Amino acid sequence: SQQGEEDPQALSIQEGENATMNCSYKTSINNLQWYRQNSGRGLVHLILIRSNEREKHSGRLRVTLDTSKKSSSLLITASRAADTASYFCATDPLTGNQFYFGTGTSLTVIP
């Protein structure tokens, strides 16, 4: 499978702490995206990073991409209870027509 895998599967932190989740994938990609999903809802796009980029920021989010290791990380700084959700990476492989989502990290931020 070309599907990405997130690590850890679940993460629980205190409000104000930073949360880091990782995504590993198997084949070379054009870009990688991160999405958030609140329980029982659809996914919301957070950030897209292209294969020639190494780091990208958006508000409290910081994404890194290491194409040599085929991995990406999402850092959420100064977490809030409202950040509680599942987070998914999605990869656009160089070959093929599919767009693959990972298995997700479930983040719980305790007030």
Next chain:
Amino acid sequence: DGGITQSPKYLFRKEGQNVTLSCEQNLNHDAMYWYRQDPGQGLRLIYYSQIVNDFQKGDIAEGYSVSREKKESFPLTVTSAQKNPTAFYLCASSVGDRGSQPQHFGDGTRLSIL
């Protein structure tokens, strides 16, 4: 506001019955997608369409069918051939090529077996 509307929110299927899930978007997006989400798993692609009157199978198309007669609409039919249809179904759309643009999602339809 522009967005994607999925209906119904909850759907129950009897044995041997076909059911159709609705997906409508007013974002003027060319591409539309259907995903299936099972607990503990990521999203798996069922079908996608990059233009009206054209669609392609994803990884798990067996037991499903779609149509794309209008740009705004991409209904998914879960046929009786799909033996394990219980799942959360998500519809998405994007401006163009599915990898280079963000996908916008509806709020899903939860399908269960009676």
